[in-house]
Amino acid sequence: MSKISVKNLNLYYGDFQALRNIDLNIEEKKVTALIGPSGCGKSTFLRTLNRMNDLIDNVKTAGSLCLEDQDIYRDDVDVVALRRRIGMVFQKPNPFPKSIYENVAYGPKRYGIKDKKQLDEIVERSLREAALWDEVKDRLDKSALGLSGGQQQRLCIARALAMKPEVLLMDEPTSALDPIATAKIEELIIELKKNYTIVIVTHSMQQAARISDNTAFFLMGDLIEVDKTQKIFTTPRDKRTEDYITGRFG
Numbered sequence: 001m002s003k004i005s006v007k008n009l010n011l012y013y014g015d016f017q018a019l020r021n022i023d024l025n026i027e028e029k030k031v032t033a034l035i036g037p038s039g040c041g042k043s044t045f046l047r048t049l050n051r052m053n054d055l056i057d058n059v060k061t062a063g064s065l066c067l068e069d070q071d072i073y074r075d076d077v078d079v080v081a082l083r084r085r086i087g088m089v090f091q092k093p094n095p096f097p098k099s100i101y102e103n104v105a106y107g108p109k110r111y112g113i114k115d116k117k118q119l120d121e122i123v124e125r126s127l128r129e130a131a132l133w134d135e136v137k138d139r140l141d142k143s144a145l146g147l148s149g150g151q152q153q154r155l156c157i158a159r160a161l162a163m164k165p166e167v168l169l170m171d172e173p174t175s176a177l178d179p180i181a182t183a184k185i186e187e188l189i190i191e192l193k194k195n196y197t198i199v200i201v202t203h204s205m206q207q208a209a210r211i212s213d214n215t216a217f218f219l220m221g222d223l224i225e226v227d228k229t230q231k232i233f234t235t236p237r238d239k240r241t242e243d244y245i246t247g248r249f250g
């Protein structure tokens, strides 16, 4: 089933067209990987899904993007509520300079949850879901900045999960991490897809092959091909996809 369906999406930064006629369905409770050479529009596309591009000046978006049956670009959409349903994790772990507890409790508190017991429960659930609880449960009041890079990234995932999103967008979430921390995040992503729909931008084709169900290949603003990951990496339909995955460019 499609969680998000994108039809005829075009996006411009001023006069520059960064995405052209994109049609793509994001399947529910699956991992969709976005791959392609630098500058092809992967991050731009990812940001259209929760309207993060709205924050950039001079962006024009046309086409239709639906989260289930809701058109997310309608004028009356509450963008804050939308971003609550579609959370985001960035390339570089970006915890707040606050305690581990406060990082996770921050969003729920802003949404008006004040009850300490309820916040405790959200913090524990989110940290458990992000496979971080056992490592931090005895130092919840310590600064998040004292965690390792991989732990910080799992904390950022916990922070997103605290808002009970339905979709998680991840923009190269492991590119700043070592192989062991990367493996932990990959395991976590595979676990999380039981409950969440995940869209991940990655430069690593090995990573896309390891963790994703579907893969979309972008090239210079066009979506060249989208299919089951297995198919993309074994028998792609388009010569350009084949050239990219066999390392002929990129």
Ligand SMILES: Nc1ncnc2c1ncn2[C@@H]1O[C@H](COP(=O)(O)OP(=O)(O)OP(=O)(O)O)[C@@H](O)[C@H]1O
Pocket: 013, 016, 018, 036, 037, 038, 039, 040, 041, 042, 043, 044, 045, 056
């Ligand atoms: N804020 C912006 N203003 C103008 N042009 C932009 C902006 N952000 C991105 N672009 C341009 O849009 C195109 C797509 O960029 P985008 O960052 O989406 O690509 P990408 O595939 O994610 O690249 P990378 O893998 O290097 O992160 C590029 O040509 C880029 O220079």
